[in-house]
Amino acid sequence: MGEIVRQAAGILESDTPGTAWDKLRSLLSEPPDARFIASRVAQAIGLRPGVASVEEIAHATRRFVEVLAREVPVVLVFDDIQWAEPALLDLIAAFPRLVVTSQVFVLCLARPELTDEHLGWPAPLVVRPLADGESQALVVQLVGENGLDQSSARRVVLAGQGNPLFVEELVAFLQEEVSAQGPEGDHAVAGQEVALPPSLGAVLAARLDALEQSARAWLEAGSVEGEVFHARATEAMLSAPETASEAAELAAARRFVEPTTPLLPSESAFRFHHLLMRDAAYHATAKRARANLHERFADWLESVVQERLPEYQEIVAHHLEQACGYLGELGPVNDSQLRLAGRAAAHLQPAAERALARSDQAAAARLLERLASLLPERAAERPGVLVDLAFCLVGSGRLREAAVALESAASCAAATSDVVNGWRATLEQVWLDGLLGRYPLQRQVDVAEKAVAALEPLGAGRALSRAWRLSGDSLYNLGRCQAGVAAYQEAAGVAVACGDQGQEILALQQLMVALVPGPMPAKAAIELCRDLVGRDPDNLLLQASAQTSVGVHLAMQNRFDEARKELAGSRRILTDLGPSPLPSQRCFLLHRLR
Amino acid sequence: MLEGEYAAAEPLLRYWCDFLEAAGEHTVRSSGLVVLAQALLALGDLDEAERLSRESQQIANSDDLAVQVQSRSVLASVLRRRGDLAQAENEARRAVELVTHSDWLNLRGERLEVLADVLAALAGRTRR
Numbered sequence: 001m002g003e004i005v006r007q008a009a010g011i012l013e014s015d016t017p018g019t020a021w022d023k024l025r026s027l028l029s030e031p032p033d034a035r036f037i038a039s040r041v042a043q044a045i046g047l048r049p050g051v052a053s054v055e056e057i058a059h060a061t062r063r064f065v066e067v068l069a070r071e072v073p074v075v076l077v078f079d080d081i082q083w084a085e086p087a088l089l090d091l092i093a094a095f096p097r098l099v100v101t102s103q104v105f106v107l108c109l110a111r112p113e114l115t116d117e118h119l120g121w122p123a124p125l126v127v128r129p130l131a132d133g134e135s136q137a138l139v140v141q142l143v144g145e146n147g148l149d150q151s152s153a154r155r156v157v158l159a160g161q162g163n164p165l166f167v168e169e170l171v172a173f174l175q176e177e178v179s180a181q182g183p184e185g186d187h188a189v190a191g192q193e194v195a196l197p198p199s200l201g202a203v204l205a206a207r208l209d210a211l212e213q214s215a216r217a218w219l220e221a222g223s224v225e226g227e228v229f230h231a232r233a234t235e236a237m238l239s240a241p242e243t244a245s246e247a248a249e250l251a252a253a254r255r256f257v258e259p260t261t262p263l264l265p266s267e268s269a270f271r272f273h274h275l276l277m278r279d280a281a282y283h284a285t286a287k288r289a290r291a292n293l294h295e296r297f298a299d300w301l302e303s304v305v306q307e308r309l310p311e312y313q314e315i316v317a318h319h320l321e322q323a324c325g326y327l328g329e330l331g332p333v334n335d336s337q338l339r340l341a342g343r344a345a346a347h348l349q350p351a352a353e354r355a356l357a358r359s360d361q362a363a364a365a366r367l368l369e370r371l372a373s374l375l376p377e378r379a380a381e382r383p384g385v386l387v388d389l390a391f392c393l394v395g396s397g398r399l400r401e402a403a404v405a406l407e408s409a410a411s412c413a414a415a416t417s418d419v420v421n422g423w424r425a426t427l428e429q430v431w432l433d434g435l436l437g438r439y440p441l442q443r444q445v446d447v448a449e450k451a452v453a454a455l456e457p458l459g460a461g462r463a464l465s466r467a468w469r470l471s472g473d474s475l476y477n478l479g480r481c482q483a484g485v486a487a488y489q490e491a492a493g494v495a496v497a498c499g500d501q502g503q504e505i506l507a508l509q510q511l512m513v514a515l516v517p518g519p520m521p522a523k524a525a526i527e528l529c530r531d532l533v534g535r536d537p538d539n540l541l542l543q544a545s546a547q548t549s550v551g552v553h554l555a556m557q558n559r560f561d562e563a564r565k566e567l568a569g570s571r572r573i574l575t576d577l578g579p580s581p582l583p584s585q586r587c588f589l590l591h592r593l594r
Numbered sequence: 595m596l597e598g599e600y601a602a603a604e605p606l607l608r609y610w611c612d613f614l615e616a617a618g619e620h621t622v623r624s625s626g627l628v629v630l631a632q633a634l635l636a637l638g639d640l641d642e643a644e645r646l647s648r649e650s651q652q653i654a655n656s657d658d659l660a661v662q663v664q665s666r667s668v669l670a671s672v673l674r675r676r677g678d679l680a681q682a683e684n685e686a687r688r689a690v691e692l693v694t695h696s697d698w699l700n701l702r703g704e705r706l707e708v709l710a711d712v713l714a715a716l717a718g719r720t721r722r
Contacts, residue, residue: 399619434655436618437654437655440656477655477660479695479696480698481697481699516700517700517701518699
């Protein structure tokens with residue numbers, strides 16, 4: 001996402017956040033919803049803070065692409081999407097259905113496990129092995145009609161098993177062997193029938209082994225960044241940076257890499273000839289060296305992006321985690337490892353908070369799991385992180401894992417005398433037990449009330465808001481709508497007071513649901529909903545909730561035409577937002593007049 | 595469901611309930627099962643509607659008002675359609691009783707509607 005947005009808007013990593021924002025805004029100056037699109041897209045890539053939901057971000061992203069495609073057709077290429085977060089897969093899958101007014105071509109590359117795990121995906125175009133004749137043609141294309149003797153070419157075709165990369169690498173291997181024999185070696189090598197490596201991995205390793213030390217070190221450094229890597233990063237990672245340009249020329253001449261479009265626009269970059277080539281270089285590096293290179297890359301990236309660090313924090317954290325992990329494999333925990341873990345955690349925490357703010361619970365859960373694994377047992381942040389993790393795990397349908405996280409959270413909170421997070425763990429535990437049918441609703445209300453009494457004097461706004469919301473949910477399900485609405489109002493009020501917009505929006509949405517069947521007169525309910533939506537007019541889910549609630553209340557007043565308009569507006573928003581991870585909520589929002 | 599497309603709703607509801615069952619979740623699933631039972635009732639599959647409404651009652655919290663009263667209403671409707679009007683009246687009256695003190699007004703109205711249907715059937719039988 002970040003690459004697409006930065007490339008389209010011409011945002012450089014050296015731009016200040018203000019300049020980057022201006023570039024994004026000017027790219028989107030025309031459409032009436034430009035401010036909405038820009039703010040959501042900026043939030044998604046970490047350029048600006050915000051609490052828009054993952055659905056709003058997906059909608060804004062589709063609109064962003066539509067705007068780009070007004071003038072010329074747009075081609076979006078997503079590589080290796082078998083590794084994508086569920087939210088990104090949902091976004092890509094919805095493109096053909098929702099982007100209908102623009103010329104957009106979406107190409108996704110994936111390994112077969114994508115369709116094994118996501119049954120609803122369209123049938124893929126499967127890339128099948130080359131036939132022998134096609135492999136033969138590839139050999140000729142690579143070395144010409146007489147580049148290899150017939151017997152060697154035949155052996156390459158058979159050994160390559162229709163895998164074009166394997167064929168290419170075998171040809172390169174043979175050429176390098178020939179070259180190593182000197183100018184007279186061509187026929188001799190062919191005649192001796194050089195033994196071909198038995199697998200693709202083996203031929204890649206053999207070619208790397210035969211490479212000069214400086215070029216190999218350069219490739220190893222590049223492999224730490226990934227399939228695409230930046231020249232200046234690699235230079236900064238090498239202990240002998242003066243060898244970098246010569247090493248780059250050599251590696252390119254041997255077709256290990258080729259120049260490519262950089263991911264950071266003001267840099268120059270190379271791409272490994274294939275991801276497996278990158279993997280071979282990476283695995284050829286000793287673990288201690290890998291740890292060192294990962295840390296150096298994280299240092300370099302931090303130094304390059306500076307103020308725009310939030311956009312890159314997950315990447316920086318990944319490299320620091322890798323460095324920490326490799327050191328952990330090499331010996332007992334030491335200061336270096338603890339320092340790296342602390343640095344990684346410091347980057348993961350805000351990244352997880354951003355995912356939580358956009359209600360992308362699957363992504364937040366993964367980030368929080370990584371964060372929890374980095375924090376020492378007695379770390380002050382640990383109980384809070386584990387409670388957040390449990391909340392996200394429940395939201396992702398991983399209830400058993402949530403129970404384990406909550407147990408750890410409660411014991412960590414007790415060990416560190418963390419009263420607030422102790423209560424947060426209790427509240428989530430009660431909620432989870434309620435979902436598992438193990439905790440009567442009235443007892444949930446009782447616990448929530450006790451939590452409110454304990455948390456109020458502590459000024460723990462976020463936990464207090466959660467307690468009120470739990471109380472609201474339980475009261476509503478007990479059939480006490482008015483009391484539920486009052487609890488949601490408390491939850492929203494506390495959230496506003498402590499500046500937690502995410503908690504506020506959650507409470508308001510639930511409040512507007514509870515208004516519909518409850519006893520509040522329709523006129524008062526309509527006024528309340530219109531007042532509440534004014535608190536964040538750009539929040540589409542809040543607007544949809546309000547329009548639905550208002551529509552139903554208008555119908556109660558026999559004002560059917562107005563009611564239909566409100567419900568149509570709500571329906572339009574929900575259709576634009578695409579599929580929901582919360583079907584029960586959508587069922588309410590899609591309320592229709594009968 | 596709201597548009598009367600019960601056959602289309604059924605597989606979606608089943609998928610949702612199966613997903614929640616696999617996750618070990620009970621509360622939201624119990625609500626889903628009641629709605630699924632309503633769809634099956636509308637499609638005329640009385641046995642499955644009865645089985646699911648009983649299951650939802652069993653796995654829901656005993657004080658989860660919506661599930662407890664809606665499942666009884668489905669049962670009352672199943673029994674009415676089978677002609678077991680005395681038992682249907684029991685279930686319908688129990689649902690009304692449970693919801694009497696609630697300010698969840700729609701839920702109260704709908705339970706009274708179900709009871710009215712049962713009473714109308716009883717009156718018809720008496721008249722015959």
